[in-house]
Amino acid sequence: MSISKEVKKVTTHTLKNMKASGEKISMITAYDYSFARIFDHAGIDIILVGDSASNVMAGNETTLPITLDHMIYHAQSVLRGIDRCFVVVDLPFGSYQSNSDIALASAIRIMKETGAHAIKLEGGEEVIDSVKRIVSAGIPVMGHLGLTPQSIYKFGTYSVRAKEDAEANKLRKDVKFLEKAGCFAIVLEKIPADLAKEVTRELKIPTIGIGAGGDCDGQVLVMHDLLGINTEFKPRFLRQYLNMNEQITGAVRQYISDVKSKDFPNKNEQY
Ligand code: KIV
Numbered sequence: 001m002s003i004s005k006e007v008k009k010v011t012t013h014t015l016k017n018m019k020a021s022g023e024k025i026s027m028i029t030a031y032d033y034s035f036a037r038i039f040d041h042a043g044i045d046i047i048l049v050g051d052s053a054s055n056v057m058a059g060n061e062t063t064l065p066i067t068l069d070h071m072i073y074h075a076q077s078v079l080r081g082i083d084r085c086f087v088v089v090d091l092p093f094g095s096y097q098s099n100s101d102i103a104l105a106s107a108i109r110i111m112k113e114t115g116a117h118a119i120k121l122e123g124g125e126e127v128i129d130s131v132k133r134i135v136s137a138g139i140p141v142m143g144h145l146g147l148t149p150q151s152i153y154k155f156g157t158y159s160v161r162a163k164e165d166a167e168a169n170k171l172r173k174d175v176k177f178l179e180k181a182g183c184f185a186i187v188l189e190k191i192p193a194d195l196a197k198e199v200t201r202e203l204k205i206p207t208i209g210i211g212a213g214g215d216c217d218g219q220v221l222v223m224h225d226l227l228g229i230n231t232e233f234k235p236r237f238l239r240q241y242l243n244m245n246e247q248i249t250g251a252v253r254q255y256i257s258d259v260k261s262k263d264f265p266n267k268n269e270q271y
Contacts, residue, residue, distance in 0.1 A: 010045050010086040012118070012140050012184040018045070018217070019206040025185075025218025027088075027208050028226065031057050031074040035223060036081035044085050046208075048120065048220060049075045051090040051150070056224040063149045068095045068106055075114035088142050089116040093150040096121050096130055103130035107139050120187065122148035124174025128181050135182035143178035145171055146212065147190035160211070162191045175199045175207075187220060188212040190237070211237030 018025050027046035030036040031053045039047055053074050054066035068091075075089045089110050096103035107119045118140035121127055131141050146161045155161070162168040171191065178186055185206045188196050193213025200207045200216055209216030221238065224230040228243040258264035 007084045009084050012086075015045070015086065015185060015206055016204075019204075025206055025208060027218055027220035029053075029220070029222045029224075030078050030081075031223075033077045033081040036078040039223075040082040040085045045218070046086045046088060046220075047078060047082065049078050049087065049089040049116070050222065051092045052222050054092075056222060056230060062152050064093045064152075066092045068092055068109060071095075072110060072113050075110060075116050079115045086118070087116050088118045088120050089114060091119050091121045096127065100130040100133045103127070104133045104137060107134045107141075108137065111139055118142055118184065120144055122150050124170065125177050128177050131178065131181040131183060140184045141182065142208075143175075143183040143186040144189065145174050145178075145186060145191075146188050149189075158190070160190050160192065162195055168192075168195050171195065172199060172202075175203055179203055179205050185218075188216060211235065 015025060025045050026043075027048055028039055028044050029050040029052055030039055030047045031049060036047055049071065051063040051066050051071065053070065054060045054063045057074070058066065058070075060066070071089060071092050075087070079087060091103070091106050091110070095106035103121070110116055110119055119134065120142040121130065122144040124143070124145055131143070134141050147155070147158065149158075152158065162171045168191075172195075175186055183205060185208055186203070187208045187210065188199070189209075190211040193215065196207065196209055196212035197215035206217035208218040208220050210220045225233055225238050226241050228240045228245055229248075231240075231243070231245045234240075255264065
């Protein structure tokens with residue numbers, strides 16, 4: 001007799017119910033099989049295959065250079081590592097801004113070639129046609145407002161967005177546009193906590209904050225920041241749970257020293 005190991009998978013319905021019941025949503029980025037597997041087993045609700053891969057995996061200064069093919073490679077690796085969590089993949093810069101035909105084609109490629117559960121794109125009213133067409137094709141869409149890193153050259157800095165009335169009012173309208181167009185959730189990045197609280201209260205779909213305070217329905221962090229792999233990035237909103245940079249440096253220094261001193265490998269570590 002085979003014992004069935006039913007895994008309760010996270011879906012868009014789970015996320016909606018979590019908002020309704022007040023249970024906070026946990027989201028983390030991942031870009032490869034091994035970390036995705038650890039995060040899934042740890043019980044994370046959502047893995048985001050973020051275009052922050054451009055920064056933390058490829059070493060670029062911005063998210064602009066990463067391509068759709070690169071994102072598909074990362075997403076395929078992540079999907080092989082998960083059993084239960086919900087996986088969202090970023091549409092990279094240039095793969096959706098031109099028109100809704102291109103946006104839909106990019107979203108379909110991600111879903112078909114990776115097995116992802118949803119896509120994320122940045123922007124509000126200006127991307128609404130694309131959101132509607134992608135949702136109509138049966139693909140769940142996560143929005144992203146506030147500090148949208150694909151527009152860094154328009155903003156000029158990575159500082160807090162929507163502090164002024166005009167930008168805050170645009171964000172208030174954009175969250176409504178995205179909800180009406182069918183988004184199942186919206187990331188709010190680096191905006192004042194009071195504004196995030198207000199729009200979270202107004203929406204039926206969950207908000208996931210990064211630097212947007214504790215009243216969002218969930219939180220997201222880039223794995224390299226949370227684990228202390230990349231220690232140069234220390235914004236106020238970040239809580240660093242490990243110092244992997246220090247731990248890995250120590251382990252590799254010990255390995256180098258053991259090789260040089262001929263301590264490694266010893267008799268038990270050979271055939
Ligand atoms: O690409 C990314 O990692 C993101 C998060 C910062 C939300 O979009």
